[in-house]
Amino acid sequence: YTRIVLNERPPGDIDSKTFRSEKVPYSKVKVGDDQVLVQVTWLSLDPAMRGWLRDERSYLPPVQIGETMRAGGLGVIVDKGRNVKSKIGQLVSGTFGWTEYAVVNEKDTEAIDAPQGLLEIDYLNNLGxxxxxxxxxxxxxxxxxxxxxxxxxxxxxxxxxxxxxxxxxxxxxxxxxxxxxxxxxxxxxxxxxxxxxxxxxxxxxxxxxxxxxxxxxxxxxxxxxxxxxxxxxxxxxxxxxxxxxxxxxxxxxxxxxxxxxxxxxxxxxxxxxxxxDYVKRYPEAIAEISQGLRDGSIKRKFHIVEGLENAPSALPLLFSGGNTGKLVVKVAEP
Ligand code: NDP
Structure with a gap:
């Protein structure tokens, strides 16, 4: 499968040398007892990702050279360790990174069951x-x-x-x-x-x-x-x-x-x-916003880029103003 890693830290604007694509053999995938293997379907592109490329102190450690580029996303559980309660096929959100498959701890995923009137990708936008x-x-x-x-x-x-x-x-x-x-x-x-x-x-x-x-x-x-x-x-x-x-x-x-x-x-x-800082109060916000999305009083717009390979050229759209609404990458058919 394909993953995209940080190739070099950009001194200014992100360019074609910032990231590189790698093939990972499936035989390298090892799922621990408390872990899940997620097939990534959608990724969120965020301005904060530029900050994660800087070798500086911040609220999260910087992404290291050669590491999969960090990104939040959605995906489906396709394999799991023996202590995992979630079901195969469950849609989850988490920090999967720029990759087609990710192994993560079950506790670092959040089950998503988009009820009627909501889109799965709302969880990367208004509900994310x-x-x-x-x-x-x-x-x-x-x-x-x-x-x-x-x-x-x-x-x-x-x-x-x-x-x-x-x-x-x-x-x-x-x-x-x-x-x-x-x-x-x-x-x-x-x-x-x-x-x-x-x-x-x-x-x-x-x-x-x-x-x-x-x-x-x-x-x-x-x-x-x-x-x-x-x-x-x-x-x-x-x-x-x-x-x-x-x-x-x-x-x-x-x-x-x-x-x-x-x-x-x-x-x-x-x-x-x-x-x-507001993790404990997320449910309050999600209740209000999902109500607004379902009754149509809250509007949303997505700018969808197709294919993981296009993530590196899509990220700079945030800095040139090429997006209106939420910028997301579709990695696989959900
Ligand atoms: P947006 O969807 O707003 O995309 C970024 C937009 O910024 C672009 O479309 C562009 O629109 C505008 N922009 C880019 N460069 C400039 C510039 N030099 N001057 C003025 N506008 C510019 O991204 P998000 O909604 O995801 O993020 C918006 C902000 O919120 C970011 O600063 C992000 O870091 C911050 N954020 C903070 C969080 C927190 O916890 N504090 C969490 C999440 C996001 P235009 O065409 O109008 O220029």
Whole structure:
């Protein structure tokens, strides 16, 4: 079977030398007593994966050269050790990596039984990391309230489009920032944001000023857009530091933030978070989001790339803005 490993650490953008494909003989597969062999069907591509390529301290250890590229995904149990209770054929989610088959501990998998009205790949999106990040970031850190102004960057992405919808459900005025006219149209027409603005468009600075002052800024991108938002804070504003994708490929330290003194004058708060901190509360989020998906009040969009071999060239789409909604790779027919 095929797996894709880290070939070299990219100094800047991911390129054709970053990863390499390897064939692994099936005879090498050994399933321990507490382990399962999973045939991978879907993989999630996430901006965080760029961070895992850096040899730096973070919330997870870096992927080592020659190691299978780490990735979350879905798959079917095709073999199991003698202590395993899960059944053959069970669909599970887990950190399987860029591979067609993975041996993992049963306890590191989560059984998925997508009920009617839900798609299996919802568990890589709104019911997976993206949705949970949006949910806890906005509710816990952002504490958005009805009538407030919420600004979301990376708004047409997996996390951002979910944040926009949760903001609207909470009764906020929601302004999305995204990188193309098509994305802005999708945000306004499908997602229903108050207004979407294109940060690559000629009138961005003026469009941004027209938003006025903000109560919550949900930051997916960092850099200049974060800096601009810091200059437009209402009293007691909250800034949710979710991601800073504009800096993920950068060499050296990201550019400095100029407008942070506004945090003082406006008694504002800025706070980072990692979705895994909320594991105990995932069921609460999943109950609410799956209800919204089933009654159609929460919208989702997938950008599907076919074939494991295309994962390395698909990952950079996250940095060029080539995706709208959740980027996933279909590895095998489920
Ligand atoms: P997205 O689906 O949002 O894809 C990334 C998007 O970022 C692209 O489509 C692109 O859209 C935008 N982008 C890329 N480069 C830039 C740039 N230089 N400036 C502005 N926008 C840019 O990815 P996710 O929804 O999976 O992730 C969104 C963010 O959430 C990431 O920063 C990620 O690291 C973070 N995250 C944080 C978690 C946590 O626990 N804190 C957990 C999960 C995700 P456009 O065309 O608009 O530029």
């Amino acid at each position: 990391m993206a949705g949970l990040t949006a949910y806890f970031g906005l509710k816990d850190i952002g504490q958005v309230k009805a009538g407030e102004t919420l600004v979301v960057s990376g708004a047409a992405g997996a996390v951002g489009s979910m944040v926009c919808q949760l903001g609207l459900r909470a009764g906020a005025k929601v302004y999305g920032i995204a990188g193309s006219q098509d994305k802005c149209e999708w945000l306004e027409k499908e997602i229903g944001v108050t207004k979407a603005i294109n940060y690559k468009g000629p009138s961005f600075r003026q469009d941004f000023r027209d938003i006025g002052y903000l109560d919550v800024y949900f930051d997916n991108v960092g850099g200049d857009i974060l800096d601009m938002c810091l200059s437009r804070l209402n009293r007691n504003a909250r800034i949710v530091l979710c991601g800073a994708i504009s800096a993920y490929n950068s060499v050296g330290k990201p550019k400095g933030i100029q407008n942070y003194l506004t945090l003082i004058s406006q008694r504002a708060k800025i706070q980072g978070f990692i979705v895994f």
